[in-house]
Amino acid sequence: MTRSPAAPLPPPGERRRLREAGALTRAQLAARVGVRPETVRSWESGRSTPRGRNREAYAKLLAGLARPAEAPAGAGTGAGTAGSRESEREPDRQQKEGTAVVTVCLDDPGGGHGPAAVPPEPSAFAQAPPPARVAEEEDRTGLTPAQAFDALYSFCAPALVRQTYLLSGRRDLARESVERAFHQAWDRWPEVARDPDPAGWVRAAAHDWALSPWHRYRRRYRQPEPPPPDDDARTLMEALLRLPPPYRRTLLLYDGIGLGLPETAAETEASTRAAAGRLTHARETVAARLPDLSDPRELHHRLAELASTGRLRAAEPPEVRGGSERRARFWTRAAIALTVALIGTTALTLRTAPTGYEPPVPPGETVQGVPPRVAPGPLSDEQRELRDRLREELPRGPQRLTPQAW
Template sequence: MCRSIYNYAYFRTKGRPVKQSPDGSLTQDQVAAPHEELPATAPLTPAQAFDALYAFCAPALVRQTYLLTGRRQLARESVERAFQLAWQRWPEVAVDRDPAGWVRVMAYEYALSPWHRFRPRHRNPEAPVADSSGRALMAVLQRLPPPQRRTLLLYDGVGLDLPETAAETEASTPTTAYRLMNARAVIAERLPELADPSSLHERLASLAGSERLRAAKPSSVRSGSERRARFWTRAAIAFTVALIGTTALTLRTAPTHYEPPVAPGAEVQGVPPRVGQGPLSEAEESLRQKLRESAGSGPERVAPLVR
């Protein structure tokens, strides 16, 4: 496959046109074409190179992602999100040995994310395929575990060899072969006419090409990527400012010296319990009577007589 973004741009502009099969695979002539000597052309701007890659890969990638998920809107959203991420990391993607593979990995990872099941619109069933044979194949594909479905699509749909499929799915070659054989066995059991890999490849291509799935315009994808990058940049700045403010407030209001905690109260021994007043003794009765008979005012209250 094409190993440089400039080869993609050359195919789309100055070179011979590229005819891509519905499943996104290339012919042998197209595989060898990037190694041929290309005529000197004017250097492309990053936006032009991105648009060339998008126009070359996006239509087929949307159809591939639809076979992977069985949902049209999710397929378009996954491809758009993958290209938005590619535009944010364009210096890295532009020099990658396989930019189409880079974008395909991002699209597949987003499409197979388990969080989509919690979205309200994904709880409703998708409109079935018009063709009855296509509906049967799509039903079998969606019953496969996601790793087997992805391996089958890359090997029998896109046309990657076994080591490339293993590298893209981040699995060992024996594990990839085991997944591929299991997926083929399930399809052959339920759809015997697709036991031949070449028949399965043709049916996958026809199923993907039967759906009218249109990708968004590259300019809208680039602008959406820039808006998303600005949003997250502003969110990061706001979070940093809030963190700095919280830290400053904490330093301003925090105590500057150690304050030992108040010790818990301890019970005092030897104190008689509080009780109610009982009857007065004869001495207390005599003292109360004497106090009542004494003057309530006058100098005697200030300077009592000493006897």
């Protein structure tokens, strides 16, 4: 009985490249093959080789990921249905890679490329297209502010929730931070639309709210968040949360999102030298816990995988806009009610206030040296006789003597 040859596998580096080209995380690929994410990491690093059924399933999956990349770019009609299938897959693949989604939404408002065409789960560190002012796109394409806001939110919010999760370590706080940032963006939409980098404006607002120290006093955030199920992911999350917030944010912006050092320093409100020092210290701290992450490229991929394990979902754009408008109406009505209350209180005070000055009654004082008051005792017989005589003679007595000059 002859044994069937093992399925051929590409080199370890090519395995990783094919997975990334297919917009798959290690956890997603491991779920399809039926192994653990640590096993896929070992296969991609070359420390181990799959065998048996796992090898066949892994090789088949990699072959499926490599087939679109090997198809000729200029396939004509002779390619048959294969060329048409590749042309149909190309927009989906570009959307998964996060290429110019906002531009597509702004260029074609009514052709089926609106916010619904944005993929529900882009990469955790997907970046917006080259910063073009949204206001100029609105004028060029005739979009309404709501449509432009929905396009920006649909592209940035899913990835931004995952980024904020790495900063705070809490899923609910990550969603709350992103929604609050977009609330502020909708309240100041003319300013955000004309900003050279609207996605950076929203990202900075979300990161500031997620790293606010006041959240520790809120009752819902006093209990710790359940850690990730994977051991490596849990260790990486613990290492990130041990870093001071400015160091954690610098590491995320530089090694996670891929911003340059000057842009990272500007967003964290620090000098370039201080940002470089924070980045070096953060890398050393993470590498001390996980030596495999001493390579910045490996750290970037592990951060992306950790962010993707949270299964975080962002709210829909109309819901965010509606929440911002309801919040604005609430504070407007509260301000009006407070103003009316102040006016009424002032009017009542003017109505009831005294018109003249009335000095207050001074408090009583104790006088020393005054003999105590003694009640009169009972009259004697002589005193009573004298009293009776005075009472009788006084009305009809002699006239009062008139004074005379000497």
